[in-house]
Structure formats: C-alpha cells, structure tokens
Amino acid sequence: MxxxxxxxxxxxxxxxxxxxxxxxxxxxxxxxxxxxxxxxxxxxxxxxxxxxxxxxxxxxxxxxxxxxxxxxxxxxxxxxxxxxxxxxxxxxxxxxxxxxxxxxxxxxxxxxxxxxxxxxxxxxxxxxxxxxxxxxxxxxxxxxxxxxxxxxxxxxxxxxxxxxxxxxxxxxxxxxxxxxxxxxxxxxxxxxxxFEAFRELFRIKEWSRTFYSVTLWTIVWALLATLTGYFGGFAVALLVQQKRIRFKSFWRTLFILPYAIPMFVSMLILQNMFNGQFGPVNQYLELFGIGKIPWLSDPTWAKVTLIIANFWVSFPVSMLMIIGIMSTIPQDMYEAADIDGASAFQKTRMITFPCVMYSMAPLVIMSFVGNMNNFNVIYLLTNGNPINGDFQYAGDTDILITWLFKLSMENGQYNFASVIGIIIFILLSAFAIWNVRRTKAFKEDTSS
Incomplete structure (x- = not known):
C-alpha cells in the first residue's frame, strides 16, 4: 500500500x-x-x-x-x-x-x-x-x-x-x-x-473624370492587348506547324526576334516608325495615296498604335508556348478526325484550340493582369500622350500604372498615387483570384 x-x-x-x-x-x-x-x-x-x-x-x-x-x-x-x-x-x-x-x-x-x-x-x-x-x-x-x-x-x-x-x-x-x-x-x-484623398478622388469632378476614363481605358487596353497577343501567337503557331511548311526552325527563330530585342529599343524604333511627320510608315502610306495618319498625336490612333506595338512584342511568347502544347497533342485525334472527314478548320476548332486553351488559360488570365500593369509599352511609346486638358496629370493613353507614376514621380501627388496603388492592388488581386479559381487547369491540379 x-x-x-x-x-x-x-x-x-x-x-x-x-x-x-x-x-x-x-x-x-x-x-x-x-x-x-x-x-x-x-x-x-x-x-x-x-x-x-x-x-x-x-x-x-x-x-x-x-x-x-x-x-x-x-x-x-x-x-x-x-x-x-x-x-x-x-x-x-x-x-x-x-x-x-x-x-x-x-x-x-x-x-x-x-x-x-x-x-x-x-x-x-x-x-x-x-x-x-x-x-x-x-x-x-x-x-x-x-x-x-x-x-x-x-x-x-x-x-x-x-x-x-x-x-x-x-x-x-x-x-x-x-x-x-x-x-x-x-x-x-x-x-x-x-479618407480625404479617397473622397476627393471620387467627388471632385476633375479627379473623378480622370479616374473613370483612365480605368476604362486600362481595362480595354488589357483586354485587347491580351487577345491580340494570344490569338496572334496562335495563328503564327498554326502556320509554322503546318506539314507543308519547310525550315520550321528558321521561322520559329525569325518570329522570336521581336521578343529577343530589348523592349526599350523596340519601342524607340516603333516610336520613330510611327512618327506622324517623318515616320517611314506615313511615307509609305503617302506613296499609296492614303495620306498621313496621326499615329501618336490623335487619341484614337495613339491607342491603335499601342495595340499594334504590344502585339509585335507579345505574340512570340504565345507562339512558342502554343507550339510546345501542340506538340503534345496525340496524332491519333487528328487521324480519327481525318477518317470522319473533318476539315482543317474543324480540326483546329474541335481539337487544337480546346487542347491549347486548356493549358494556356491560366497564362492568358495572368497575361491580362500583367497587361493592366504594362508600364513599359505605354510609357516608352506614347508617355501617356496626347495630353488631355480635362484630366488631372494624365494623358489620353495613360493607364492606371502610368498615371500612378506621373502622380508620384513627376508631380509629387504621393497620397493620390497611393490611393491609385491601393485600387490597382484590389482590382488585380480580386480579378486574378476569381479567374484562377474558375480555371479548369487549376481545378484539376488541386483535385489531384
């Protein structure tokens, strides 16, 4: 005991x-x-x-x-x-x-x-x-x-x-x-x-007009830049991968050159090429009797020029990625489609595009988010110009990130620049999370 x-x-x-x-x-x-x-x-x-x-x-x-x-x-x-x-x-x-x-x-x-x-x-x-x-x-x-x-x-x-x-x-x-x-x-x-800066941004007419216009153009720019870059790369990849095309390595190397050249150099070259007075593009247009186009001085044409320039530097990456994905598609699917009598367009629409899009969807989404913050193309080619007298420290081609740069680095409006930075962060984070969660490629990855 x-x-x-x-x-x-x-x-x-x-x-x-x-x-x-x-x-x-x-x-x-x-x-x-x-x-x-x-x-x-x-x-x-x-x-x-x-x-x-x-x-x-x-x-x-x-x-x-x-x-x-x-x-x-x-x-x-x-x-x-x-x-x-x-x-x-x-x-x-x-x-x-x-x-x-x-x-x-x-x-x-x-x-x-x-x-x-x-x-x-x-x-x-x-x-x-x-x-x-x-x-x-x-x-x-x-x-x-x-x-x-x-x-x-x-x-x-x-x-x-x-x-x-x-x-x-x-x-x-x-x-x-x-x-x-x-x-x-x-x-x-x-x-x-x-919240004084937030209230002024949305209540004062000059600030609110600038914010809504720049935000709308940012979304339109990101959408067009993403679609042109992706579908342009897809079209070039289809052409390069055709069986009748010879010297495929040469064409792939040639089309990747725009991406290999530093963007700073590419934008300076394009800026001179699209010069409204002395640019080679307008000189050739005059030879064909079309006349000069105000590529960088007119708001609408300046936006068109930005889309063209972004397409030139963005499609090579999409092309290479799509070529890599296309090489993994089983040839049995195309042989079965040939037996069923499918045309080239039908094979592209029913086989190639769905297979490529399945793998590329997350990259396309992130490309859209990245284009909303694509500072280089906008700033180097147009610097946000032409100037708009109704805007506060912004031009007609400025997107949110270039407007933020001008507010902070050029005009010292640091509190308003921080407000724009917060809005960009919330907008891009919410969009990216919502879209990635709905992408099938990521759903398959999490389920496995």
Missing part, C-alpha cells in the same frame, strides 16, 4: 513537467527549455528574450509615437549669434518607416514567444511519458534533415516580408496622409487625413 501511494505521488510530480515548463517559458523565453535540460536552446532563447525586452522597452514606444503623431517638431531656422542655422526637426516618412519596421519585428518576437511556450510544453509532455528530450545537436540534426525546406524558405520569406509586404503597408499608410509636393518632409510634418 505504501509503495502504491509513493507511486501516485511520483506520478503527480511527473505530471507537472509540461505545466511548469510552460509557465517558466511564459515568464521568460528559454526558462522552460532550461528546466527541460535543453541548456543550449534555453540560452539562445534567453538572448532572444533580452533582445525582445530591449525592443519593447526602448524602441517600440518611440515607434508607436512616430506612427501615431508622425512627428511634432518641424524643421526651422534659428538665429545663432548673427547667423541663422537650420535646425532639423522630425522626418515624418522616416518615423513611419521606423515604426513599421519596429512593429513588424515586435510581431516576430511575439510569434517566437508563443512558439517557445509550445515547445517547452511539448518537451515537458515527453518527459512525463518517460522520454528523453532531444539535445541541441539532435535538434539541429532534425531541422537539417526534416525541416531543411522550411529553413531555406525562411530567407526568401524574410525578403518578401520586408521588401514586399512592408512597402505595400507603407503605400497604404501614405494614402491616409497629406503627403504632396507642397507638403513634403522634412520641411513640413505630415498629418493623418483619413
């Missing part, structure tokens, strides 16, 4: 390993690991805890103050003796960036803190079951053997976190301030203005 009582007491003591370790880890990172006799891991986590305490005590309050106030002291001139000296004040943008970085680091520390408690509790459970906790060397060996992909992915994940997510958050915050060319740090302090 006495032995039974002693066994019960011993079992009660062993049941407290996990709880004790979790409580100690909650008090300070690493204490639970030291309690579980994982000394090296405990020392490392204690060092992390010390760094976290420094961040939360000395850095986080100033970071939060900077994010909330965006600074309190303006840059000003002060008289020192007979001279005036510029005394630098708070820089609102730097305070915002410092605040974001500190808050993100604090969130990482919180995540490590939670994982530390879970780890100590799990190790305590192992001890209660009579198992021996892993040593530091065994832990490192386990991570390198079974968690190596996660370890490697941690580096690009950190890059995505600090170089993609943080700039997006910074852009969103700028939209809620009065950051413009006439109100620029460090000369002036920024203020939080809430």
């Amino acid at each position: 006495q032995e039974f009582i002693m066994e019960q007491e011993r079992s009660k003591l062993t049941r407290t390993y996990s709880r004790t370790a979790a409580v100690l880890s909650a008090l300070a990172m690493g204490l639970g690991q030291l309690y579980n006799r994982q000394y090296m891991k405990g020392v490392i986590l204690l060092a992390v805890h010390a760094l976290a305490l420094y961040t939360f005590i000395f850095r986080l309050p100033h970071a939060v103050w900077g994010l909330v106030t965006l600074g309190e002291t303006e840059t000003q001139l002060k008289k020192v003796g007979r001279l005036y000296k510029q005394v630098m004040g708070d820089h609102s943008v730097f305070l915002m960036i410092e605040g974001l970085v500190t808050v993100f680091v604090a969130l990482i520390f919180i995540w490590i803190y939670v994982m530390n408690i879970k780890d100590s509790y799990r190790t305590g459970k192992m001890r209660e079951q009579g198992e021996v906790p892993n040593t530091f060397k065994e832990t490192v060996s386990f991570v390198l053997s079974y968690r190596f992909p996660y370890l490697i992915l941690a580096v690009p994940l950190a890059g995505v976190f600090f170089f993609t997510i943080m700039p997006i958050v910074f852009m969103i915050l700028i939209a809620f301030t009065n950051y413009t060319a006439t109100h620029t740090p460090p000369k002036n302090l920024l203020d939080w203005t809430g």
Whole structure:
C-alpha cells in the first residue's frame, strides 16, 4: 500500500513537467527549455528574450509615437549669434518607416514567444511519458534533415516580408496622409487625413473624370492587348506547324526576334516608325495615296498604335508556348478526325484550340493582369500622350500604372498615387483570384 501511494505521488510530480515548463517559458523565453535540460536552446532563447525586452522597452514606444503623431517638431531656422542655422526637426516618412519596421519585428518576437511556450510544453509532455528530450545537436540534426525546406524558405520569406509586404503597408499608410509636393518632409510634418484623398478622388469632378476614363481605358487596353497577343501567337503557331511548311526552325527563330530585342529599343524604333511627320510608315502610306495618319498625336490612333506595338512584342511568347502544347497533342485525334472527314478548320476548332486553351488559360488570365500593369509599352511609346486638358496629370493613353507614376514621380501627388496603388492592388488581386479559381487547369491540379 505504501509503495502504491509513493507511486501516485511520483506520478503527480511527473505530471507537472509540461505545466511548469510552460509557465517558466511564459515568464521568460528559454526558462522552460532550461528546466527541460535543453541548456543550449534555453540560452539562445534567453538572448532572444533580452533582445525582445530591449525592443519593447526602448524602441517600440518611440515607434508607436512616430506612427501615431508622425512627428511634432518641424524643421526651422534659428538665429545663432548673427547667423541663422537650420535646425532639423522630425522626418515624418522616416518615423513611419521606423515604426513599421519596429512593429513588424515586435510581431516576430511575439510569434517566437508563443512558439517557445509550445515547445517547452511539448518537451515537458515527453518527459512525463518517460522520454528523453532531444539535445541541441539532435535538434539541429532534425531541422537539417526534416525541416531543411522550411529553413531555406525562411530567407526568401524574410525578403518578401520586408521588401514586399512592408512597402505595400507603407503605400497604404501614405494614402491616409497629406503627403504632396507642397507638403513634403522634412520641411513640413505630415498629418493623418483619413479618407480625404479617397473622397476627393471620387467627388471632385476633375479627379473623378480622370479616374473613370483612365480605368476604362486600362481595362480595354488589357483586354485587347491580351487577345491580340494570344490569338496572334496562335495563328503564327498554326502556320509554322503546318506539314507543308519547310525550315520550321528558321521561322520559329525569325518570329522570336521581336521578343529577343530589348523592349526599350523596340519601342524607340516603333516610336520613330510611327512618327506622324517623318515616320517611314506615313511615307509609305503617302506613296499609296492614303495620306498621313496621326499615329501618336490623335487619341484614337495613339491607342491603335499601342495595340499594334504590344502585339509585335507579345505574340512570340504565345507562339512558342502554343507550339510546345501542340506538340503534345496525340496524332491519333487528328487521324480519327481525318477518317470522319473533318476539315482543317474543324480540326483546329474541335481539337487544337480546346487542347491549347486548356493549358494556356491560366497564362492568358495572368497575361491580362500583367497587361493592366504594362508600364513599359505605354510609357516608352506614347508617355501617356496626347495630353488631355480635362484630366488631372494624365494623358489620353495613360493607364492606371502610368498615371500612378506621373502622380508620384513627376508631380509629387504621393497620397493620390497611393490611393491609385491601393485600387490597382484590389482590382488585380480580386480579378486574378476569381479567374484562377474558375480555371479548369487549376481545378484539376488541386483535385489531384
């Protein structure tokens, strides 16, 4: 009986390993690991805890103050003796960036803190079951053997976190301030203005007219650019793959040249070719008695020119991809179609196009999304011109991304540019997610 009582007491003591370790880890990172006799891991986590305490005590309050106030002291001139000296004040943008970085680091520390408690509790459970906790060397060996992909992915994940997510958050915050060319740090302090920029974009006539017109042209441009590039590549691929066509490698190489030439060079060449006064295109048209066409000076013709230029640089990629897909289509299907008496058009419509479209649909969708952000063709060929006097900082051929560039880099309307950036992000994200989820190729991939 006495032995039974002693066994019960011993079992009660062993049941407290996990709880004790979790409580100690909650008090300070690493204490639970030291309690579980994982000394090296405990020392490392204690060092992390010390760094976290420094961040939360000395850095986080100033970071939060900077994010909330965006600074309190303006840059000003002060008289020192007979001279005036510029005394630098708070820089609102730097305070915002410092605040974001500190808050993100604090969130990482919180995540490590939670994982530390879970780890100590799990190790305590192992001890209660009579198992021996892993040593530091065994832990490192386990991570390198079974968690190596996660370890490697941690580096690009950190890059995505600090170089993609943080700039997006910074852009969103700028939209809620009065950051413009006439109100620029460090000369002036920024203020939080809430949704004022959003309201002005949709309520003020000049801004709303520009936004709706540019958005409509962005959608039309993306649709036409995608369709012409895809179907142009499809048509060229069909011609090149015809059995009667000789020197197929030569034709494929020839048609890929527009893509091989840097787009900057291609756009400069096309800009000169479509020059309304001295361009070779208009000179040839005059020889045929057609007359000069205002390719880049008329709003409608400028848009037509953009579609032609984009087709020239985009169809080669579609052609190569479609040729690769066509080579995987079983020849038995075409032989069966020949036995049934199908024409070349019927074989293309019933066999080739569905097979190609099945594989190309996700790429076509992403091409549409990419064309909505196709900055290079618009900016290099027309720079958004011709100028429209009714628009705010935009021309007739500007799309949302080039308008954003002009608002921010050329005219200093940073808050309005951030609003446009938010709208582009929401529009493209929603469209891409909705369309990709409805694509059969992706459905087949997820079901398998």
